[in-house]
Amino acid sequence: xxxxxxxxxxxxxxTLAERLELRGMDADWQETAAGxxxxxxxxxxxxxxxxxxxxxxxGLELRVRLExxxxxxxxxxxxxxxxxxxxxxxxxxxxxxxxxxxxxxxxLLVSKIEDVLGKKAR
Amino acid sequence: MADSRSxxxxxxxxxxxxxxxxxxxxxxxALAALNENAGLLGDFVLASAKGRPVDPARxxxxxxxxxxxxxxxxxxxxxxxxxxxxxxxxxxxxxxRDIADDVVTLCGRLILACGREVQVAAQPGGTVNxxxxxxxxxxxxxxxxxxxxxxxxxxxxxxVARSAGVAQIRISSGGDEDLWQRRGIPGELELELCAxxxxxxxxxxxxxxxxxxxxxxxx
Numbered sequence: 001x002x003x004x005x006x007x008x009x010x011x012x013x014x015t016l017a018e019r020l021e022l023r024g025m026d027a028d029w030q031e032t033a034a035g036x037x038x039x040x041x042x043x044x045x046x047x048x049x050x051x052x053x054x055x056x057x058x059g060l061e062l063r064v065r066l067e068x069x070x071x072x073x074x075x076x077x078x079x080x081x082x083x084x085x086x087x088x089x090x091x092x093x094x095x096x097x098x099x100x101x102x103x104x105x106x107x108l109l110v111s112k113i114e115d116v117l118g119k120k121a122r
Numbered sequence: 123m124a125d126s127r128s129x130x131x132x133x134x135x136x137x138x139x140x141x142x143x144x145x146x147x148x149x150x151x152a153l154a155a156l157n158e159n160a161g162l163l164g165d166f167v168l169a170s171a172k173g174r175p176v177d178p179a180r181x182x183x184x185x186x187x188x189x190x191x192x193x194x195x196x197x198x199x200x201x202x203x204x205x206x207x208x209x210x211x212x213x214x215x216x217x218x219r220d221i222a223d224d225v226v227t228l229c230g231r232l233i234l235a236c237g238r239e240v241q242v243a244a245q246p247g248g249t250v251n252x253x254x255x256x257x258x259x260x261x262x263x264x265x266x267x268x269x270x271x272x273x274x275x276x277x278x279x280x281x282v283a284r285s286a287g288v289a290q291i292r293i294s295s296g297g298d299e300d301l302w303q304r305r306g307i308p309g310e311l312e313l314e315l316c317a318x319x320x321x322x323x324x325x326x327x328x329x330x331x332x333x334x335x336x337x338x339x340x341x
Contacts, residue, residue, distance in 0.1 A: 008234075011187045012155040015162055022165050053147070055234050080150035102150045103157035 002043060003113065005029040006036045006062065007051040007078070016049075019106050025113070033057035033065070040069045046117055049109070052079040074116045076109075078102055130256065130314050137259045138205075144231045145202050152195040159184050159191075201227040208254035213320065216254050218282045218291055218336075219244035225261050226280065236269040238296075244282035248289045250336035256318040257334075263312055264293050264332050267305040274298055281331075289338040292331040299330050307332065 003025055007013035013029040020027040028043065030036040033054050039045075048066055050059035063075050076098040098112045162184055166176045201224040222242045226233070233240050261280070268278055276296040283290050295301040302308075308316070308323045316323045321336045 009151050009155055011190070012151065012158055015155070015158040015184075015187070019158060019162055019165060022169070053231075053235070056237055078154075080147040080154070102154035104154065105157070106161050 001026065001046040001117065003027040004036060004039060004043075004045040004048040004066075006031070006033070006048065006054065006059070008032065008054055009051075013051075016106075016109075020110070023106075023110060025110075033062040036062060037065055037069070040066050040073075044070060045073055047074040047076065047113060049076045049078060049113075052077050052081070076100065076112055076116065078104055128311065130259070130311065130318055133263070133311060133315075134255065134259055137262060140232070141202070141205060141228045144229060145198060148198055148231055149195060152191045152198075155191045156188060159187050197227055198230075205255070205258060208258060212253060213251055214254055215249055215251050216257070218248035218250060218257075218289055219246075221254065221257050221261060222280045222282055222291060225258055225265065229262060229265070233265075233269060238269055238274070239277040240265065240269075240280065241277055242280050242282070245284055248282045248284045248338070250289045250338055251320060252336060253319045256315050257321070260312060260315040260319055260321070260323070260334060261291060261293070263315065264307055264334075267307045268293065268296065268301060268332075271296075271298065271301060271305065284338055287337065287339050289336045291334045292326070292329070293333075295330040295332070301330070302332055 003020060005013050005017050005020075005027055006029070007016075008031050010031050013031065017027040017029040028039060028045075030039055033056060036048070036050075040048075045066075048063070050062055052059040054062065059077055066073055066075075078100045080102050098116065100108070100112070163181065166181060166184075170176045204220065204224055205228060219242070222244060226240050226242055265278065265280070268274075274296050278296050279292075279294040281290075281292040281294070283292065302325050312323055316334070319334075319336075321334050323332065323334050325331070326333045
């Protein structure tokens with residue numbers, strides 16, 4: 001059961017992948033929407049953790065593409081937009097339960113991944 | 123409803139809000155990266171306590187990442203602080219390179235979102251007497267217009283130069299000869315901003331660059 005992480009901050013997303021691996025999860029990362037689509041064409045993912053703002057395409061747009069490719073895939077969004085209004089608008093637009101504001105603690109992210117996947121992440 | 127950018131005051135408020143939101147977003151990214159890398163060091167300590175050796179090279183890598191994010195956040199906040207203080211006085215003697223660097227640094231995420239690269243090329247000695255705030259706003263208006271032009275790939279170059287009693291900021295058109303005319307720059311607002319910034323603005327017919335000019339003898 002693999003996790004796909006997508007964020008244009010390479011040194012953030014690669015570190016996050018390493019930390020999830022240390023917790024027994026299999027995680028791949030990509031820095032662009034195009035890279036994520038290419039990865040999803042080669043590998044099945046149970047869940048994708050997407051940055052809302054990506055160069056060239058939003059995380060919400062990327063979700064649509066990934067869902068078309070892998071309908072069973074689940075999604076968590078993370079964002080750098082900190083205000084309450086943007087948070088609520090984002091959560092509604094994302095249509096998902098988990099829409100997290102950076103910085104996100106690893107414990108919180110792991111618990112959300114486990115919630116979404118029904119404790120089957122590891 | 124009136125266009126929120128129709129007067130220098132309204133355009134200034136929009137600019138300050140736009141920049142503040144971009145800086146806030148960037149700082150959250152920096153905090154998130156610092157959070158993850160500090161957390162990874164904690165993970166190494168936990169692993170070590172369980173008897174697994176920690177590779178010093180991995181710790182050094184994390185240390186390097188932390189230093190880079192601190193440096194990036196420092197540059198961002200330096201530019202943001204200069205913007206915040208740019209309204210302290212109506213006019214100040216400033217280096218045009220600082221203005222160009224600040225606009226590119228503060229609007230880095232907005233530039234990235236457009237998929238374009240912006241380069242600053244500056245000669246030394248480009249100090250002028252200007253309104254630091256309205257000079258930044260004027261440069262951003264020109265840059266924003268150029269970036270909004272879809273389909274262009276060439277890097278945009280902001281050149282700061284000084285010669286024969288004038289100092290200039292020149293913004294390339296990325297090889298698009300009709301860019302400024304198509305985008306309506308300079309319009310009425312840009313001419314008002316020029317007056318406030320003690321400068322003039324015109325398209326260089328030979329190079330196609332948008333050229334903002336100051337009398338450097340006052341600088």
